[in-house]
Structures are given as C-alpha cells and as structure tokens.
Amino acid sequence: xxxDVIIIGAGAAGLFCAGRAGARGxxxxxxxxxxxxxxxIRISGGGRCNFTNMHSGPDNFISANPHFPKSALSRFTPxxxxxxVERYGIAWHEKHQTGMQLGQLFCDESSQQIIDMLLTExxxxxxxxxxxxEIKSVSHDGQYNVETLGQTFTSEHLVIATGGLSIPxxxxxxxxxxIAKQFGVPLTETRPGLVPLVFTGEQDxxxxxxxxxxxxxxxxxxxxxxxxxxxxxxxxxxxxxxxQISSYLAPGEAMHIALLDPGAAQTLLLTAKRNHPxxxxxxxxxxxxxxxxxxxxxxxxxxxRLADMKDDTLINLAETISNWTLRPAGTEGYRKAxxxxxxxxTHALNSKTMMAKNIDGLYxxxxxxxxxxxxxxxxxxxxxxxxxxCADAL
Numbered sequence: 160x161x162x163d164v165i166i167i168g169a170g171a172a173g174l175f176c177a178g179r180a181g182a183r184g185x186x187x188x189x190x191x192x193x194x195x196x197x198x199x200i201r202i203s204g205g206g207r208c209n210f211t212n213m214h215s216g217p218d219n220f221i222s223a224n225p226h227f228p229k230s231a232l233s234r235f236t237p238x239x240x241x242x243x244v245e246r247y248g249i250a251w252h253e254k255h256q257t258g259m260q261l262g263q264l265f266c267d268e269s270s271q272q273i274i275d276m277l278l279t280e281x282x283x284x285x286x287x288x289x290x291x292x293e294i295k296s297v298s299h300d301g302q303y304n305v306e307t308l309g310q311t312f313t314s315e316h317l318v319i320a321t322g323g324l325s326i327p328x329x330x331x332x333x334x335x336x337x338i339a340k341q342f343g344v345p346l347t348e349t350r351p352g353l354v355p356l357v358f359t360g361e362q363d364x365x366x367x368x369x370x371x372x373x374x375x376x377x378x379x380x381x382x383x384x385x386x387x388x389x390x391x392x393x394x395x396x397x398x399x400x401x402x403q404i405s406s407y408l409a410p411g412e413a414m415h416i417a418l419l420d421p422g423a424a425q426t427l428l429l430t431a432k433r434n435h436p437x438x439x440x441x442x443x444x445x446x447x448x449x450x451x452x453x454x455x456x457x458x459x460x461x462x463x464r465l466a467d468m469k470d471d472t473l474i475n476l477a478e479t480i481s482n483w484t485l486r487p488a489g490t491e492g493y494r495k496a497x498x499x500x501x502x503x504x505t506h507a508l509n510s511k512t513m514m515a516k517n518i519d520g521l522y523x524x525x526x527x528x529x530x531x532x533x534x535x536x537x538x539x540x541x542x543x544x545x546x547x548x549c550a551d552a553l
Contacts, residue, residue, distance in 0.1 A: 160310060160311065160312045160313065161312075161313045161314065162186045162187060162188040162287070162312060162313070162314045163180075163185040163186040163187065163314060163315070163316065163553065164180055164185055164186075164187050164188070164314055164315075164316040164317070164318060164553050165187075165188045165190065165303060165305050165312055165314040165316070165317050165318070166180075166187065166188070166189045166190070166317075166318040166320055167190050167191070167294065167305070167317070167318070167319055167320065167321055167334070167335075167338075168190075168191060168319065168320035168321035168322060168335070168525070168527075169189050169190070169191035169193065169196035169197065169288065169290065169320075170191075170196070170197060170198070170199055170200070170320060170321075170322050170525065170526075170542070171197065171199065171200055171277075171525065171539055171542035171543070171546075172320040172322075172524045172525025172526070172542040172543075172545060172546040173189060173191070173318070173320030173321075173524075173525070173546070174189070174196060174197055174274075174277040174278070174280075174281060175277055175280075175542065175543055175546040175547070175550075176318055176320060176524060176546035176547075176549050176550045177189040177281050177284070177286045177288070177550075178277060178280030178281045178283070178284050178286065179280070179284075179546065179547060179550035179551070180284065180286075180549075180550040180553050181280075181281060181283070181284015181285050181286045182280070182283065182284045183284075183550065183551075183553070185284075185553055186285070186287075187281075187284065187285070187286045187287065188286075188287045188289070188312055188314070189281065189286050189287065189288045189289070190289050190292045190294065190305070190307070190312075191289075191290050191292065192291065192292060192293050192294070192330065193290060193291070193329075193330045194290055194291050195290065196274065196277075196278065196288070196290065197273075197274040197277065197278075198329045198330065199322070199326065199329055200270055200273055200274050200277075200539075201270050201271060201274060202270070202329070203270055203539070204265050204266075204270060206269060206270055207265040207266045207267075207268070207269065207270055208265060208266050208269075208270030208272075208273045208539075209254075209263050209264065209265050209535060209536040209539065210240065210244065210251075210264055210265070210266065210273055210536060210539050211237040211240050211241065211264050211536045211539055211540045211543070212237060212261075212262045212263050212264065212535050212536035212537050212540060213237050213238075213241075213253070213262035213264065214237075214262035215232065215236075215237050215262075215532070215536065215537050215540040216232060217229045217232060219532055219533045219537045220232075220530050220531060220532050220533070220537065220541065221352075221406055221407070221500065221530075221531045221532075222505055222529050222530045222531070223347050223501075223504070223505070223506075223529055224504075224505040224506050224529070226510075227505035227506075227508070227510050227530065228510075228530050228541065228544075228545075229510070230510040230511050230548070231510065231511075231513070231541075231544040231545050231547070231548040232540070232541070232544045234544070234547065234548060235543060235544040235547035235548065236544075237264075237536075237540055239543075239547075240540070240543050241264070243276070243280075244273070244276070247272070247276045247279070249266055249267075249268075249272045249273070249276065250266070250267035250268065251264050251265060251266055251267060252264070252265055252267055253265075254535075261535060262535070262536070263535045263536050264536060292307050292308075293307060293308055294306070294307055294334070295307060295308065297317070297338055297341065299342070299518070299521075302314060302315050303315070303316070303317040303520065303521075305317070314520075315520050316520045316522070316553055317520060317521050317522070318522040318523075318524060318549055319334075319335045319338050319339070319503075319521070319522065319523045319524070319527055320335075320523075320524050320525050320527065320546070321334045321335035321338075321527055322335070322499075322525060322526040322527060323335075323349065323498065323499025323502060323526040323527060324349060324351075324493045324496075324499045325351060325352075325354075325493050325496040325497060325498050325499045325526075326493070326494070326495075326496070326497075327493060327494065328494075331493070331499075335502070335503070335523065335527035336349070336502065336503070336527070339503050339523065339527075342515065342517075342518050342521055343517055343518070344503055344504070344507050344508075344515050344517065344518075344521070344523070345503075345504040345506075345507050346501070346502060346503060346504055346529075347501040347502060347503075347504050347529045348501050349499050349500060349501035349502055350499075350500050350501060351405075351490050351491075351492055351493050351495075351496030351498075351499065351500070352405065352406040352496055352497070352498040352499060352500040352531050353402045353403070353405060353406055353496060353497035353498050353534055354402065354405045354490040354491055354492070354493075354495055354496035354497070355392065355394060355395055355396065355397035355401065355402070355405070355490065355491045355495055356395050356396045356397075356401055356405055356408075356487040356489070356490055356491075357394055357395040357487060357488055357489055357490065357491060358395050358396075358485070358487055358488050359488040362485065362486075363395070363488075365455070366391055366395065366396065367393055368451075368455075369391040369451050369452065369455060370391055370392055370393045371391065371392075372390070372391045372449050372451045372452060373388055373389065373390045373391070373398060373449070374388065374389055374418060374448050374449050374452060375387070375388050375389075376388070376389045376400055376416050376417060376418050377400075377416070377417040378400040378401060378403070378404045378414060378415070378416050378417075379404070379414065379415050379417075380404055380407055380408050380409075380412055380413070380414045380415070381412070382407050383403070383404060383406075383407040385399070385400045385403040385404055386400070387399035387400035387403065388400060389401050389416065394491060395487070395491070396485075396487075399534055399535075402497065402534050403533060403534050405490055406498075406500060406531060406533075408487065410489070411486070412486070413484050413485065413486040414484070414485055414486075414487070415482050415483065415484050416482075416483040416484075416485065417480075417481045417482060417483070418447075418448050418452065418480050418481070418483065419447055419448070419477075419480050419481050420481060421477070421478070421481035421482070423481075424476075424477035424478075424480045424481045425473075425474055425477040425478075427443070427447065427477075428440075428443070428465075428473040428474075428476060428477050429470060429473055429474075431443050431465055432465040432466065432468070432470070432473060435465065436464070436465050436466035437464060437465070437466060438464070438465050439463050439464060439465075440457050440460065440462075440463050440464070440465060440468065440476075441453050441454055441457045441463060443465070444456065444457065444480070448480075456476065456479060456480055457476070460472070460476070497534070497538075498526060498531050498532070498538055499526055499531070500529075500531050501529050501531075502526070502527050502528050502529045502530075503523045503527055503528045503529060504529055505528060505529050505530065508523060508528070510548075511548060511552070512548060512549065512552035513528075513545055513548050513549040513552070514549075514552065522549045522552075524542070524545040524546050524548075524549050525541070525542045525545055525546065526538065526541075526542070528545065530545070
C-alpha cells in the first residue's frame, strides 16, 4: 500500500492537487472521512459555485505573512482555472452589480459540475480515492505512515488539505492543525471569518426590529473598507459587506456604516429643508434607503416636518446616517463562518512548494494554511493555486 503521495482531504484543494499530481504520473492516494467529496464546493455560491474571481490577487487575502500567497497565485491564475472549466464545456457567468463587473464567476447550472470535473481529473490521473475513511494515526520514520481502520498506507510525501474549522456540519475539524502540531509546524491563532455579526442588549433589540432589511452601504473599521450590501437579520447583521468586514474586525472593535456619503447626506437634508420645508423627514430619507431604516434613524426625533427642525439637528442626523457606529458583541461562530482565519503559519512553509521547512515531504494547502481570501471566489482561487504549487513540486 505504498504511494508516491498521500493527500488527506477531498475538498477543493485536495481534489485539484490529486488530479494534477496524477496527471504528472504520480501514484496518488486521496483520503477523506466524509461520505462525499467536495461538499463545500457543492453548497458554495447558492449551489452554483463561485469557483474563482478574475481579479484575484495578493491584495484580496489576509495572512500574518502577506507576501506568502504571491508565488502560488502568480503561477496559477484565475484564467488557468477558467481554461480547465471551459475544456469541460461548463458554462459560466460573471456576477454584475449596477455599473460594476465584480469578477465573481459562477457556473450557469450547478456546482456539481465543478465537483464532477475534479473527480474526472482524478480518475484520468489514476487517483485512488477512498471516502468514509477514518484516519487513526500519522507517523514518520523516513516515510509517512497513515493508519486507517485495518490498513496502513505509506508514502514519501504527505499533503494535508483538510480545511479549517468553518461549517462543522460539513465535516470540518481541527485535524490539519493536529498534524501540524505533531510535526512541530507552528500555527497562528484561528477564528471565524466571513461570518455574520451578533449584538446584545438594547442595540440588539432595535436591530432585530429591522430583520429582513437590506441596503447598499460602505462598511469600515480601522483596517478595511467594503462597498457592498448589508442585511439585517433576527440574529444580527449579515450581507456581503458585513461578512467581509468580519474578517478584519477585532473583538470589541466598532464598525462604521455609511448608508449615504457624508457630504451628500447633509446636502440632501439642508437643501430639502430650504426647497420643501413641509416635507416629512422620514419620507425624504425613504427615497434614499429602505423605509424601515429611515424610520429607525428618525424614530427619536421630536419633529418630523423639515421646517420644524433645526439645521444642527439635520446635520447630526446626516452624520449618523453616514457614520452609523455599531459595536458587535461577537459573531455567529464557525457554525456560520464561510472560512477560518489563521492556521498553519506560512513562515514555516516554502511559498513555491507549500512544503514545511522543518520536515521533508510534508505539505499544507488550502484553507488549513494561514491565507484567507475575501468573499467572491478568492478562497477557491487560493485552493487551486496552492494545490497546483504543491502538485507541481511532488
């Protein structure tokens, strides 16, 4: 039961690495404890798989070592993966936002097409895929020994592609981190990323009344700014902009939401007071944002007619709308997180091969590594790029 390479984890990175290594003539064993491969691929993009982003580059990733992803990303680009998708005749489209091309690519039909493509690549490469396989132990005595129930497999190369802690119902576990610790590969602190935010107390009660309301906004904290939609929920806040900022927001830190540009908000209110003094402030704001949000911001104002409101009151209201400051109590955790921030410390890996510097033949790829992408296909691109770097080095 000896192979050229054993890969643990049949998700995006593991499947792609296995197929690519198999295509290079390597004898590959791919193991996973799950019953089906690529489950995160299946649920991604609403079932259509946001398989890459045409604009994906180093600036779209978070890492304690921000230069690390540059090598892999430059050597396997979104266009390389698009070429593979097109060879399989999979139709795709780019997501658009008013006046913008976002670069986010989705299958026209189903995410299962991407899984089937990767499985076909594995089959063509002669990959030995074994699912529902529990790994009892991993050891190294000049070669890697992977013990399962009743069998032991050996190889000079071991690739860990087991993902992070996000979405445990899909089988996520800390197995990859356990292996890193076992072999002395350091880890950075992990926490949920791309995850909805929750609130407590009076702030929570007020926000719950807005559940179901969505609006375009600029959301920022000290280290990041995102211009996308927010969504109020029964649990707190979600939507693309909130998921994005969650990866940057430190515990206890405030975030700032601009529903209107600061200058535009003040001009809107003061000009309307001069030109339409009998207008209702809530109705005026409802022309620029969802009515329920307009009601939220004007609920505590005594007067509602513009003519009865002082300029200072309108200026303060404009400031609130353009700098709505909220301090989340936390997140919904790994249960709802799309990714895991942190992981295997990239300072301990070779950026060209993904191999650990302190032990020959041990590789880490995909989400288990401390490289986390923005929302919109970037994390899949890291899976493909890191897997390609590893496979080409085997």
